[in-house]
Amino acid sequence: GAVVSQHPSRVICKSGTSVKIECRSLDFQATTMFWYRQFPKKSLMLMATSNEGSKATYEQGVEKDKFLINHASLTLSTLTVTSAHPEDSSFYICSARDVLAVLTDTQYFGPGTRLTVL
Amino acid sequence: AQSVTQLDSHVSVSEGTPVLLRCNYSSSYSPSLFWYVQHPNKGLQLLLKYTSAATLVKGINGFEAEFKKSETSFHLTKPSAHMSDAAEYFCVVSDSPGGGADGLTFGKGTHLIIQP
Numbered sequence: 098g099a100v101v102s103q104h105p106s107r108v109i110c111k112s113g114t115s116v117k118i119e120c121r122s123l124d125f126q127a128t129t130m131f132w133y134r135q136f137p138k139k140s141l142m143l144m145a146t147s148n149e150g151s152k153a154t155y156e157q158g159v160e161k162d163k164f165l166i167n168h169a170s171l172t173l174s175t176l177t178v179t180s181a182h183p184e185d186s187s188f189y190i191c192s193a194r195d196v197l198a199v200l201t202d203t204q205y206f207g208p209g210t211r212l213t214v215l
Numbered sequence: 216a217q218s219v220t221q222l223d224s225h226v227s228v229s230e231g232t233p234v235l236l237r238c239n240y241s242s243s244y245s246p247s248l249f250w251y252v253q254h255p256n257k258g259l260q261l262l263l264k265y266t267s268a269a270t271l272v273k274g275i276n277g278f279e280a281e282f283k284k285s286e287t288s289f290h291l292t293k294p295s296a297h298m299s300d301a302a303e304y305f306c307v308v309s310d311s312p313g314g315g316a317d318g319l320t321f322g323k324g325t326h327l328i329i330q331p
Contacts, residue, residue: 131318140305141259143318156318190259192319202311204319206251208258 099125101193103207110181111215118176118210120191126171127193131204132164135188147174171196181214188212217242217308221322229330234293236325238280238306241287248289249307249319250280259305265289276300301329 100123110116120130128149133141145155145166153166163185165177174193178185188211192204222237240246250262263274270282280291289306306322 133318133321138324140323141319141321143320146318203261203264206259 099195099205101191101205101207103191103210105210106208107211109213109215112182113180115177115179116181116212118189120174120207122172122193125195125197128171128196129194130168130174131192132166132176133190135190141190178212183214186212186214217246217310217320219306219308219320219322221306221325223325224323225326225328227328227330228296230298231295234296234300234327236291236304236327238289238291238322239287240289240308242308242310244310247309247311248282250274250291251305251307253303253305296329298329298331301327
């Protein structure tokens with residue numbers, strides 16, 4: 098089955114530093130990847146849509162200069178939280194769309210990255 | 216724009232009894248609907264999805280859901296709960312045919328508790 102990995106699974110950083118989270122599709126190519134944010138005991142909120150080779154599309158209210166997204170290849174998208182603050186602490190989850198799975202057209206989710214900003 | 220309402224934030228059932236998790240949706244188009252499960256410290260797992268084929272959808276682990284357009288509902292059921300079913304369940308909607316092309320809209324989640 099399609100597998101999506103995220104690295105790191107957990108990260109703790111100091112306020113003001115930047116943190117990069119990687120999302121990889123391990124056994125399929127993904128022209129589109131999505132980044133979600135999940136607050137404790139809350140639902141997932143779509144942050145942005147990442148298309149390979151082009152600029153990401155951000156949802157309303159998401160600061161594109163704070164959450165930098167790069168989708169440089171068909172198997173890798175990165176989310177960089179710049180100048181992190183405690184309120185950025187959250188669970189970040191990516192998903193990837195299998196470009197060849199035309200019939201199913203399913204998003205496959207990564208295991209998530211828990212970010213804690215001190 | 217689409218939205219999802221999960222009517223219960225918590226559901227508690229005894230092991231071996233039926234499970235019903237309720238979901239209502241709103242969509243401008245013919246929606247794709249999904250149920251995902253999230254176990255503690257685990258990633259999201261797709262239980263089942265509806266994409267305009269059969270209205271009764273069977274998923275993994277004995278779960279099924281019925282799409283009722285007239286009621287704009289997509290409730291999740293299981294005949295007999297197992298302790299391993301304890302988790303957070305999300306009802307999800309998408310306006311794209313398979314759900315892959317667009318970001319998904321998640322409900323707030325229902326925490327399923329299984330009593331021994």
